[in-house]
Amino acid sequence: MQEKVGNVPMDADLKWVGTRQIRPDGMDKVTGKARFGADYNLSGQLVGSVLRAPHAHARIKSIDISAAEALDGVKAIVTGTDFPEQESKMSPAGEMMVNYNHIRTTVMATDKVLFEGHPVAAVAATNQTIAKKALKLIKVEYEVLPHVIDVLEAMKPDAPVLHADLITAGVSPAPTKASNVANRIELNKGDMEKGFAEADQIFERSFDTAPVHQAYIEPHACLAVVNQDNQAELWVSTQGHWVVRAHCARLLGWETSQIKVVCAEIGGGFGGKTVVYLEPLALRLAEKSRRPVKMTMSREEVFRASGPAPGTHVKVKIGVKNNGKMTACFTEMMYQAGALPGSPVSQGCMAAYAPYDVENVQAIGHDVVSNRPKVAAYRAPGAPMSEYAVESVVDEIALKLNIDPIELRLMNAAKEGTQSAHGPKFGPIGLIETLEAAKNSDHWKAPLGPNQGRGIASGFWYNIGGQTTVSVVLNEDGSVNLTAGTPDIGGLRASLAMMAAEELGVEYNAIQPVIGDTQQLGFNFLTGGSRSCFSSGMATVEACREIAQEACKRAALIWEIPEDAVMFEDGMVRPAGDNAGAHEPMNLRDIAAIAGKTGGPIVGNCSINAQGAAPSLGTHLVDVEVDPETGKVDVKRYTVIQDAGRAIHPGYVEGQFQGGAAQGIGWALNEEYIYNDKGALDNASFLDYRVPVASDLPMIDTIIVEVPNPNHPYGVRGVGETPIVPPMGAISNAVSRATGVRFESLPMSPPKIRHAIDAARAAGSTDLKM
């Protein structure tokens, strides 16, 4: 593909991009000074606390707040009626579909509670003790209704129906009866009948994945203040403060300009901090009390009431020639949306076969509501579950056809020009490069020990661009301030400063990058879809180039030559062409010094809807050892190989790879929501919901593949989400190869492994290896 004008070639001699600089915000974070969501305080602030439903499904018959209101120290109480009604209408918002009626219902229940932990009321009091006491004084009368949690149970005709008006969309003719299936989607490419007819063999299996949580270490937190002139300010841990502002304005019935949102340092999000929970409550409580209101979730509240990822059921059917060439790929998937429609099932459908170049593909998805919190995005939302199922069957095909699993994938791999099932024809993508790198790695060639197995899986994620604003200011002394608007979760400020230093030809340390608040910049969509380095990077480069151009203009004025006779190169402004050598070149410090006399401050502003985000594909290798007695799986060795386009800061690219892999290991082996028969979550703590700890994991090796994205000046692809896609397939394949039993359910916890081994033994399986 033709590179765009202005792109920096991959072989260019770069000073900063591709190096490992110390992040500008690092000092505050290692010394404890960085302010996260819960670290802001104002004098006179109140403590806000939420009353949550004890039932998974119940009708609210009445709420009596009178006793709580009468308690000394209680300054405000809100319930569902404090938030205006919203029209039920889906409208797209980046990766998610937004329905303000649904957001309102999630934030505060009105007529029904739809999950255990659903907010019913909130109080603001002078301290935590009084707030808790007040919550106990609020009398809520419930009529408990039958509930349903599991996705397949929720689809049964006799399942308790959550919403009496929910008619399945995407089905023709439309059903006449309400059900829990909110939407049916279908994706088609080619001719399935023909494809399966061409196959020599057909492989078919069904898989289940447990609901999991993003499990960021920082609980949701915010501080709100509403002044007497109705101007509001909100400090919050979020992945997108402009999105928070938009949601809050709508939910509260305010003008957008009434609210200023300051993005605190964010203590992890992984998609879970793309939505609002406490923020509208805190603002309404602050408005009612005219006092600052601080709200934080407990860990238990985070688990019970903030957006987890769906549990799923995924059917896979693949037809292949005996040589391994795929002829037809089918999948049908059911995803839990939680209490309100909007699971990432469409992304699951689109991603399922994206790594493969297959003529005939069909994916059917069902978006199913059940009595769980509404799901939120979790890193490549929807893709890990469907790709896990597909990669498991691909591995089974390799085993049965006796083909090397890398060769099988290479034979069927998507590449530049492949027509994807979900629409776009791929530009340059690096899947084949990751598979080749896997094949050539030491890891792939290393011997295995007893009870060990090696698994491989590939993964795909689209990545997005979206609305972005960056402002770069050349200060009067030549130093540079950079203000971006996409919250920095994992080193963004370093990457932006490196690109800016490269463009402006100044030292990395001369750039001071910050994440601005909503008053300082135009709209920025949230940090999600692996977009921040791509989009804010693109905007940073354009803003810097504006400064360079302006510097040329200023020099031209001084030198009294035409503007186009001045060039910017290596941080220097020089006369070019006929004038070359006629004037002493000036650096940006010289230009900054004369800015006032030549037209005023020099600022580069870039507001774009960043286009051209390119998918990132990856391949993971893992060695596991299965203890035949206990069923425990140990991850012995792990390698992540992924296409980064270009790694601006390799350290933070590796960090994304490693972090995604670790979350995937947890998803594969330990993590699951466990509900009791009342529909209440039984493991709402880090003790019982066990995320991987340091002693659970090995070092996680990384190989960065760089197939540049032609649509970004430095070739950047988003890298944050793809790393969580392959681990479940890779680990399941490794466990299956170690044991000789194919696993169809996550997590592969010790009891399940033991049970599967025992069952295979009882059935006299000849494949069983232990």
Added chain:
Amino acid sequence: MKHHVSFELNGDPVEVLCESEQTVLDVLRDEMQLIGTKEGCSTGDCGACSVTVDDRLVCSCLMLGVEANGKKITTIEGMAEGEKLHPLQQKFLEHAALQCGICTPGVIVAAKSLLERNPDPTETEVRYWLAGNLCRCTGYDKIVRAVMDAASEMRGAA
């Protein structure tokens, strides 16, 4: 009724009035305005609130403020000496051993406590010592490398 509590905080004598139910974490954050010690769970499962009490590593969310009386408490804010970072802090920056950074203070406090007991830990020893400090971003790889590298540098300097 509030209790009068005196203790040593990062080398300085301090006095504070605290409620019976306030934890050391609450006292540090709400009464002393030392926000470097984080609350991730308040049940002792995540380690974000790690501090040392009389050189013992504890979760400050599990200890009452009144129990701090007469003790010597060190937090993340007490680790750098003037403008000089502790080697662990420096190595965390160099190794990109933090992403969001919320677990970082607790991890560094815990790692310092390890190196005081065992200046030459193996990778496995580092992993088991830090098993009480959850990090959801990094997969621990760069954290373990930073701790090992800091240990090596500190041994060299000693």
